[in-house]
Amino acid sequence: MKRPWAGQVEKPPEEHVPRYDPCNPLCPRNTRANGEVNEDYESTFVFDNDFPALQPDAPDPGSDQHPLFRSKAARGVCKVMCFHPWSDVTLPLMKKDEVVKVIDKWSDIVEELGATYAWVQIFENKGATMGCSNPHPHCQVWASSFLPNEPALSDRCQGKYYAAHKEPLLLHYAQQEAERKERVVVDSSHWLVVVPYWATWPYQTLLLPRRHILRITDLTREEREDLADVMKRLLTKYDNLFEVSFPYSMGWHGAPTGPHLKEDYSHWHLHAHYYPPLLRSATVKKFMVGYEMLAQEQRDLTPEQAAEKLRNLPDDHYKTR
Amino acid sequence: MKRPWAGQVEKPPEEHVPRYDPCNPLCPRNTRANGEVNEDYESTFVFDNDFPALQPDAPDPGSDQHPLFRSKAARGVCKVMCFHPWSDVTLPLMKKDEVVKVIDKWSDIVEELGATYAWVQIFENKGATMGCSNPHPHCQVWASSFLPNEPALSDRCQGKYYAAHKEPLLLHYAQQEAERKERVVVDSSHWLVVVPYWATWPYQTLLLPRRHILRITDLTREEREDLADVMKRLLTKYDNLFEVSFPYSMGWHGAPTGPHLKEDYSHWHLHAHYYPPLLRSATVKKFMVGYEMLAQEQRDLTPEQAAEKLRNLPDDHYKTR
Numbered sequence: 224m225k226r227p228w229a230g231q232v233e234k235p236p237e238e239h240v241p242r243y244d245p246c247n248p249l250c251p252r253n254t255r256a257n258g259e260v261n262e263d264y265e266s267t268f269v270f271d272n273d274f275p276a277l278q279p280d281a282p283d284p285g286s287d288q289h290p291l292f293r294s295k296a297a298r299g300v301c302k303v304m305c306f307h308p309w310s311d312v313t314l315p316l317m318k319k320d321e322v323v324k325v326i327d328k329w330s331d332i333v334e335e336l337g338a339t340y341a342w343v344q345i346f347e348n349k350g351a352t353m354g355c356s357n358p359h360p361h362c363q364v365w366a367s368s369f370l371p372n373e374p375a376l377s378d379r380c381q382g383k384y385y386a387a388h389k390e391p392l393l394l395h396y397a398q399q400e401a402e403r404k405e406r407v408v409v410d411s412s413h414w415l416v417v418v419p420y421w422a423t424w425p426y427q428t429l430l431l432p433r434r435h436i437l438r439i440t441d442l443t444r445e446e447r448e449d450l451a452d453v454m455k456r457l458l459t460k461y462d463n464l465f466e467v468s469f470p471y472s473m474g475w476h477g478a479p480t481g482p483h484l485k486e487d488y489s490h491w492h493l494h495a496h497y498y499p500p501l502l503r504s505a506t507v508k509k510f511m512v513g514y515e516m517l518a519q520e521q522r523d524l525t526p527e528q529a530a531e532k533l534r535n536l537p538d539d540h541y542k543t544r
Numbered sequence: 545m546k547r548p549w550a551g552q553v554e555k556p557p558e559e560h561v562p563r564y565d566p567c568n569p570l571c572p573r574n575t576r577a578n579g580e581v582n583e584d585y586e587s588t589f590v591f592d593n594d595f596p597a598l599q600p601d602a603p604d605p606g607s608d609q610h611p612l613f614r615s616k617a618a619r620g621v622c623k624v625m626c627f628h629p630w631s632d633v634t635l636p637l638m639k640k641d642e643v644v645k646v647i648d649k650w651s652d653i654v655e656e657l658g659a660t661y662a663w664v665q666i667f668e669n670k671g672a673t674m675g676c677s678n679p680h681p682h683c684q685v686w687a688s689s690f691l692p693n694e695p696a697l698s699d700r701c702q703g704k705y706y707a708a709h710k711e712p713l714l715l716h717y718a719q720q721e722a723e724r725k726e727r728v729v730v731d732s733s734h735w736l737v738v739v740p741y742w743a744t745w746p747y748q749t750l751l752l753p754r755r756h757i758l759r760i761t762d763l764t765r766e767e768r769e770d771l772a773d774v775m776k777r778l779l780t781k782y783d784n785l786f787e788v789s790f791p792y793s794m795g796w797h798g799a800p801t802g803p804h805l806k807e808d809y810s811h812w813h814l815h816a817h818y819y820p821p822l823l824r825s826a827t828v829k830k831f832m833v834g835y836e837m838l839a840q841e842q843r844d845l846t847p848e849q850a851a852e853k854l855r856n857l858p859d860d861h862y863k864t865r
C-alpha cells in the first residue's frame with residue numbers, strides 16, 4: 224500500500240444519469256435491439272438477454288476420444304432483470320420495500336429456472352470498471368445444465384468439511400466470525416457481512432444468513448425484509464468509502480438445483496459474494512495481473528483493515544446527507 | 545461477439561515514449577525512490593523491488609487452532625529486471641541477441657534464487673491495462689519459500705497425468721497440437737506456441753518446448769536462440785493484431801526449485817503463459833467479471849478462431865514496415 228501509483232486511473236462513474244433515457248434499452252416502454260418493446264414496468268422487470276452466452280439448444284461439440292481433448296455442450300438461458308423503472312437509482316438509494324421486491328424476484332427466478340437447470344447464477348456487474356456500460360440498475364441471471372467451476376469447487380469443499388465435522392462449513396464460519404467480530408462489516412438478527420478471512424479483492428465481502436439455509440427460495444418474509452436492510456447498509460458503506468457509486472460484481476451461491484433438488488445438500492449454506500475492484504480511491508483499482516494470474520492472488524491490505532474501515536463508515540448515504 | 549459495445553474503452557498506449565527520461569526510475573543512471581542510483585547498464589539490469597510484496601524476514605502470523613483460521617508466513621524476495629537501456633523498445637522490436645540476453649538473465653535468476661526458494665516466478669505486466677505504468681521494457685521476479693496456488697495446481701495435474709499415462713502431460717499435449725495444427729500460432733524446430741484448447745482469455749497463448757525440459761536453466765544455447773526468435777514472432781503478431789503495443793501479463797512455469805531440486809519432477813514440462821486482455825480492438829478489453837468470477841470463465845471466440853487470426857498475421861512489425 225506504500226507504492227506510489229502512476230498507473231491507470233478509471234473514469235469516475237457518470238454523476239448525472241437521467242431518470243429516463245429514450246435510447247436506453249433497459250428503460251420502461253423502450254424498444255430493444257431485437258425489436259421487442261419493454262413493459263411499462265413499475266417495479267422489477269425480467270426479459271431474455273438479446274445476446275445470450277448460453278442457449279438451450281447449443282449444438283453438441285462432438286466428442287474426441289483423446290483424454291486431453293474432451294468437450295461437452297454447455298446449455299442454458301440468460302436473462303436480464305431490471306431492479307427499478309428509474310435509471311438514476313441504485314440499490315442503496317432504493318426504498319427498503321423496493322429492495323424486498325428485488326429479493327422476491329430473485330427467489331422467483333431461482334424457483335422457475337431451478338426447476339430444470341442445475342445451476343442458476345444471479346450476478347450483478349455494476350460500473351464501467353466491471354464491464355457494465357448501462358447505468359440502469361439491473362442484474363443478470365444465467366442458468367445452466369451443468370455445475371460451473373466455481374460452484375463445483377464450493378460444493379466439493381463444503382462437502383468435505385461436512386463429512387469431517389458434521390456441520391456446514393459456512394454456517395460454522397459465520398458463527399465464528401460473529402464471535403470474533405474483527406472482520407464483521409454489518410450484522411443484523413438474521414444476516415452477517417464479513418470481509419472473509421481469505422479475501423483477495425481489497426474490499427471483498429461475504430454475506431451470510433445466520434440460520435442454516437440452502438437456497439434463496441427458502442428465506443422467510445422476515446429474513447427477506449432484514450436482508451433488504453442489510454444490503455442497503457452494506458452498499459451505502461461501499462458508496463461512502465470513496466464517495467462514488469461503488470463498482471463491483473456480486474452474485475448468489477445457493478445449493479444446486481434442477482436434478483440436484485432431490486439430493487441431500489445439507490452441507491451447503493446460502494451466501495452472496497461481493498467483489499469490488501477499487502483499492503486506493505474512486506479511480507485507482509486493484510490490478511489482478513502478473514503474479515496474481517500466474518502464481519497466487521496477493522492482497523494489498525488485510526481483511527481486518529478493510530473490515531474496520533467499512534464498519535466505521537456511516538450508514539447514511541453521502542448523496543442524501 | 546455480436547454484442548454491441550457501449551462500455552469502457554481503454555486509453556491506447558503512449559505512442560511517443562522518450563528513449564531516455566530523467567524521471568523514470570528504470571532508466572540507466574537514474575536515482576530510484578530509495579535513493580539508489582541505477583548502473584549505466586547496456587543490456588539487462590536487475591535490482592531489488594523498492595516496494596516488495598514478499599520479504600525474507602516476514603513475521604510469523606501466529607497460528608490459530610481452529611481449522612477455518614489457519615495462516616502461515618509467506619517469505620520471499622521481489623526483483624525488477626530491465627530488458628534494455630532504452631525506454632522506447634519492447635521485446636518484439638529488440639534485436640534477436642538482445643532478447644537472447646534477456647533469456648540468459650532469466651535463467652541466471654532462476655539458478656540464483658532457485659538455489660534456496662521453492663518457487664521463482666518470472667512475470668511481465670505490459671501496458672497500463674495490465675496495471676503497469678512504466679513503459680520501460682521490464683519484468684519482475686518474485687521468489688517464495690512456498691509453492692503458490694497456480695503452480696501447486698499445475699503440479700498436481702501434471703503429477704496425476706504422469707501417474708496415469710507415464711508421459712508428461714504438456715509434452716504429450718505439445719505433440720498432439722503440433723499434429724492437429726488448428727490451434728498453432730508459431731512453430732519452430734524447438735518451440736511451439738498455441739492458443740490452448742482450454743483458453744479463456746481471447747488471445748491467450750501457451751509457449752512450449754518440443755523437447756522434454758523441466759526448467760529454463762536446462763535450455764541449450766540453440767534452444768535459447770530459437771526461443772528469442774519465436775518470442776519475437778509471437779509478440780510481433782500480437783502487436784500487429786490491433787496495430788498497438790499489445791498489453792499482456794506473461795510468466796514462466798518451470799519445475800519447482802529450492803528444496804524440490806532434489807526430488808523427481810519428471811512430470812513437469814517448462815512453459816510460458818501469455819494472458820492478453822484485449823478482445824475487440826486496441827481499446828476494448830475482455831472483462832472477466834460477474835459470471836466469470838462467480839461461476840466460470842466463458843470465452844467470446846473459440847481458440848481455433850483466435851489461433852487462425854494470429855497465425856495469419858505478418859511476421860514483420862507494423863512499426864518497422
Ligand SMILES: O=P(O)(O)O[C@H]1O[C@H](CO)[C@@H](O)[C@H](O)[C@H]1O
Nearest residue numbers: 509510511512513514515669675
Ligand atoms: O508490481 P507493480 O507493477 O507495482 O504492480 C502490479 O503487479 C503486481 C503483481 O502482479 C500486482 O499485485 C499489482 O496489482 C499491479 O499493479
Ligand SMILES: O=P(O)(O)O[C@H]1O[C@H](CO)[C@@H](O)[C@H](O)[C@H]1O
Nearest residue numbers: 348354830831832833834835836
Ligand atoms: O453481459 P454483458 O454485460 O454484456 O457483459 C459483461 O458480463 C459478462 C458476464 O460476466 C462478461 O462475460 C462480459 O465480458 C462483460 O462485459
